[in-house]
Amino acid sequence: MPREAKAPFNNAKADIVLHSSDNVYFRVFRCMLALASPFFDAMFDLPQPRRNGSDNKTFHGIDVIQVSENSRTLDMLLRFCYPATVKDPSLEDMNDVEEVLGAAMKYGMEEVEERVRKAMFTPPLLESNPERLFAIACRYGLGPEARTAARYSLHRPASTQDLAIARLPDDVMQGLAAYRSRCSHAAKTLCNNLDWLKKSQTHSFYEWWTNCCPCDSKADVRYLTYGTYPRQWWADYMDETSIALEESPSVERASSCPSCRRRADDQMVQFAETLARELDKTIAKIPLDIAI
Numbered sequence: 001m002p003r004e005a006k007a008p009f010n011n012a013k014a015d016i017v018l019h020s021s022d023n024v025y026f027r028v029f030r031c032m033l034a035l036a037s038p039f040f041d042a043m044f045d046l047p048q049p050r051r052n053g054s055d056n057k058t059f060h061g062i063d064v065i066q067v068s069e070n071s072r073t074l075d076m077l078l079r080f081c082y083p084a085t086v087k088d089p090s091l092e093d094m095n096d097v098e099e100v101l102g103a104a105m106k107y108g109m110e111e112v113e114e115r116v117r118k119a120m121f122t123p124p125l126l127e128s129n130p131e132r133l134f135a136i137a138c139r140y141g142l143g144p145e146a147r148t149a150a151r152y153s154l155h156r157p158a159s160t161q162d163l164a165i166a167r168l169p170d171d172v173m174q175g176l177a178a179y180r181s182r183c184s185h186a187a188k189t190l191c192n193n194l195d196w197l198k199k200s201q202t203h204s205f206y207e208w209w210t211n212c213c214p215c216d217s218k219a220d221v222r223y224l225t226y227g228t229y230p231r232q233w234w235a236d237y238m239d240e241t242s243i244a245l246e247e248s249p250s251v252e253r254a255s256s257c258p259s260c261r262r263r264a265d266d267q268m269v270q271f272a273e274t275l276a277r278e279l280d281k282t283i284a285k286i287p288l289d290i291a292i
Contacts, residue, residue, distance in 0.1 A: 005071065009078060017059040018078075024071035025059045028078060036081035037107040073099040080104070080112040091119040094132050101140060120145060126152050134176065135168055143292045150176055150288050154183055175290035186282050190275075191242035192222045200274050205267055237268075241275070 004010050005026040014027030034041040043065075057064045067074065076089040077100055091097050097120055104112040120126070120133055126149070134149035136142075158180055190196070210228050217228075218235035230238070 005075065008082065009075070015062065017062045017064045018074060019057075019059070019064050019066045020071040020074045021068055022070045024074075025064070026071075026074060026078060027059075027062070032081055036112065037109050039107040069099070069103050072096070073103055076100050077103045077107075077109070077112065080115060081109065088115065091116065092124065094125065094129060094136070097125065097133075098136050098139075101136065105140060117142065117145060121148060127155070130156070138168055138172055138290070138292055141292055146290070146292050147288050150179055151283065154180060154283070172290055175288065179286065179288050179290075182286050183283050186286060187279055188242050190279055190282055191238055194223060194225050196278050197225055197271075197274070200278065202270065205270060234268075 002023050002025065005024050009026040009028060011027050011029075014029055016028055016030045016033065018026040018028060020026065030040075030044050034044055057066075069077065073096070076091070076096060079087070079089045080100075089096075089100075091100065097116065101113065101116045101120075103109075104116055120136070126133060130149045130152035134146055134153060137146035137149055153176070158177070210226050213231075215231040215233065217230065218232045219229050220235050223230040223235055223238060
């Protein structure tokens, strides 16, 4: 059943009407559409045919333009086009992001597109489903957004479910899998080769590392630093980190040693933060290698 859109798209002074795919009529102003969209600007410049009977559709005497977007998408799209007195819609749903972005690009609304692209990478969306954002970015040819989403996808277990639903080409899905594999290899290499540690750690860490204490040590040449083998619990932590890439230090076993109990917590927190920074710098250098 036809119905009229809610405010502000029910203004009786509007001079054009957009008709959504689900039968909702939006009263809008030609000037607003023309300013936001070169598509509509060019359309309004075309000679308008004479109305002759029922051949031209109108809504309360106003010309109607049929669009393929549904009313939810059209409402959000138009709110981005209207002045600051109309609040921008909140894009918190992946489907909304995809539909509004597609519509903005279709009608050449560059400013709207830019604002939607920024909204794509708010923490709630980016952290909840980076794979879906990656799929959206690839579909619309957004290279920087695709790389950011691929980077965030490393925070979650490998999964192709969302990408399969998005029907991305096999080469894109394989490219993302290869990117994850290269990043995992780089992270493992970083954990197994601590040359970077000598360049980045503080003197207090050096003192703690080389300080004698009752803890058992582990003769593992991977972790030999400053001529000293690591404590057993520290080596276990690094082994777990190498496999799972955990970012939080596990110092529970250090609490049984009087010497480590006093200083291990602070030193391990500092070490974990340094490791995270080194890992971030290392992964930032790894290309995505996907044609977008």
